[in-house]
Every structure is written in C-alpha cells, then in structure tokens.
Amino acid sequence: MEFQAQQLRDAFRIVVFSGAGISAESGIPTFRDALTGLWERFDPAALATAQAFRNDPALVWGWYEWRRAKVLAAQPNAAHLAIAKLATRVPKLTVVTQNVDDLLERAGCPDVLHLHGSLGSPRCFACARPYKFKGDQLDGREEGRSIEPPRCLHCNGKVRPGVVWFGESLPDDVWRKAVTAAKDCDLLLSVGTWGLVQPAAELPRIALQHEARVVHINVQPEAVAGEREFSLLGRAAEVLPRLVEQAFG
Incomplete structure (x- = not known):
C-alpha cells in the first residue's frame, strides 16, 4: 500500500521528525562524515563528551566552531521550506529535530523542538547560564583549529557548545513535548x-x-510493518516538496 497525498491533507495533527539527512542536502556534514584538515585525526565521538571538553576545551570548542561555520554558510533547502509551508496548511504541526543547526528556523518553521540542542545556543560549562554570540563572525575559525572558548560573563567559567553530548540526557521539557506530540x-x-x-x-x-x-522519507528504503507505516524513497528536498504540493497545491 502506498501513502497518498490525500492522507497528508486529511491529517489534523502532524509531527515532522527530522535527522541529519535533511541538513546534509544543504551541504552540512553529518556527524559521522569523514572529517578533513585538523579534524581528520580525531574521532567525532571522542570530541562530543563532557570529559573531552574538560581535557582539551580549545580542541572541542574549535571543532564545534568549525561545525557552526558550516551551518552559517549553508541555506535551507527545498525540504526545509516544504516543512515551513506545511505549517501554514495544517491545523497543528509540531517540528522535532535531531539536528543542531537553525535551517528549519531560517526556512520559517516556528517553535522547533531541538532534541539534541543547538550550535547557536552555547552555555557556561560551570553554571549553565546561556551565552550570546556577538553576531555571526567566526574570526577565521572556519579554517578549523583549536580555539580557546569564551568566558561566562557571570562566573568566568568556560563556555561550552549548547548541544547534547554522549552521556548527557535530552532536555526534559523538549523531550516531554516531543513525546506528547508523537x-x-x-x-x-x-x-x-x-x-x-x-x-x-x-x-x-x-x-x-x-x-x-x-x-519515512529517506534515500534508502525503510523496513515497514503494518498498514499504517510507509517508506518513500528519495532525497528529502525532492520527495517532501512534491508531497506537500500534491496535498495542498
């Protein structure tokens, strides 16, 4: 059985749950992509822990600033824009993402639930207070190198990336809202x-x-079970806009 655009049009409460594949189509390397330059000597998983930050905060901060530079240089693709359009066509849409970029917001999606945090929301490693970047300037950091993290304006602690690292729990309020929506x-x-x-x-x-x-919308087929689960094969930037167009014109 195939999923029909009519079933999208008839839905009252929709959740869009996105992962790395949608951002990869905007040129953002996925977490597990082969790294280049300085970073090819490191395992990404070894940089994504609190202990790694304690051991070498400049190395970890530099890697995340390299990732943030990739995000700042990227643009929302047709899939992001289709999700934003969908938000204007259905009674209730909840957008939940595993991605730490802001492409959904830049496409026009309101109130995105970031399960794994955001590169644009750093906080103090010591007191957890949020830290605000001064604009989008990276001061040459896009070249990729170790960089000393800034200091918290309240306690002078080192500022850490605002993402969920291995060994850390998802934000309680965000996870609770995502589960309720599902x-x-x-x-x-x-x-x-x-x-x-x-x-x-x-x-x-x-x-x-x-x-x-x-x-499931993916470039590889997804194993499905039962008449309420479907797999649509293809790039998100092609499949999702076509589906929204068929449903809503």
Missing part, C-alpha cells in the same frame, strides 16, 4: 533519519503505538 498526532513524517540514536528514535514507534500513520 502520542497525539495523526501522522508523523520521519525525514532524513536512520533511527539509530536513542531515545530520539523512539518517536516514530510511539506514534505507531498510538494509532498514527508514520511515513
């Missing part, structure tokens, strides 16, 4: 994610358990 939705669109990272990967399963339809 339980309440009629339809969940899972876009550009392999469902490997827990607990985020549970959201499509939660939606299925609560009688919603789940549609």
Whole structure:
C-alpha cells in the first residue's frame, strides 16, 4: 500500500521528525562524515563528551566552531521550506529535530523542538547560564583549529557548545513535548533519519503505538510493518516538496 497525498491533507495533527539527512542536502556534514584538515585525526565521538571538553576545551570548542561555520554558510533547502509551508496548511504541526543547526528556523518553521540542542545556543560549562554570540563572525575559525572558548560573563567559567553530548540526557521539557506530540498526532513524517540514536528514535514507534500513520522519507528504503507505516524513497528536498504540493497545491 502506498501513502497518498490525500492522507497528508486529511491529517489534523502532524509531527515532522527530522535527522541529519535533511541538513546534509544543504551541504552540512553529518556527524559521522569523514572529517578533513585538523579534524581528520580525531574521532567525532571522542570530541562530543563532557570529559573531552574538560581535557582539551580549545580542541572541542574549535571543532564545534568549525561545525557552526558550516551551518552559517549553508541555506535551507527545498525540504526545509516544504516543512515551513506545511505549517501554514495544517491545523497543528509540531517540528522535532535531531539536528543542531537553525535551517528549519531560517526556512520559517516556528517553535522547533531541538532534541539534541543547538550550535547557536552555547552555555557556561560551570553554571549553565546561556551565552550570546556577538553576531555571526567566526574570526577565521572556519579554517578549523583549536580555539580557546569564551568566558561566562557571570562566573568566568568556560563556555561550552549548547548541544547534547554522549552521556548527557535530552532536555526534559523538549523531550516531554516531543513525546506528547508523537502520542497525539495523526501522522508523523520521519525525514532524513536512520533511527539509530536513542531515545530520539523512539518517536516514530510511539506514534505507531498510538494509532498514527508514520511515513519515512529517506534515500534508502525503510523496513515497514503494518498498514499504517510507509517508506518513500528519495532525497528529502525532492520527495517532501512534491508531497506537500500534491496535498495542498
């Protein structure tokens, strides 16, 4: 059985759950992509822990600034824009992402739930107070190198990236809202994610358990079970705009 655009048009409460694949189509390297330059000597997983930051804060901060530079240079693609358009066409849309970039917001999506934090929301490693970047200037950091992190204006602690590292819990309020949306939705669109990272990967399963339809949009086919789960094969920037256009014109 194939998923029909009519089923998208008839849905009242929709969740869009996005992963690295949608941002990769804007040229942002995925977390597990081969690294270049200075970073090719390091395992990304070894840089994404609190202990790594304690051991070498300049190295970790520099890597995340390299990633932030990639985001600042990227633009939302047709999939991001299609999600923003969908938000204006349905009664209720909740956007949940595993990505730490701001491309969904720049495309026009309101109130995005970032399960894994955001590169644009650093905070103090010591007192957890938020830190504001001074504009989008990276001072040559896009070249990729170790950089001493800035200091907290309140306690002088070192500022850390505002992302969820290995060994850390997801933000409670964000996760709670995402689970509630998955339980309440009629339809969940899972876009550009392999469902490997827990607990985020549970959201499509939660939606299925609560009688919603789940549609996986990916460049590789997804194993589906039952008449309420579907797999649409292709790039998100091609499949999603076409689906929204068919449903809403």
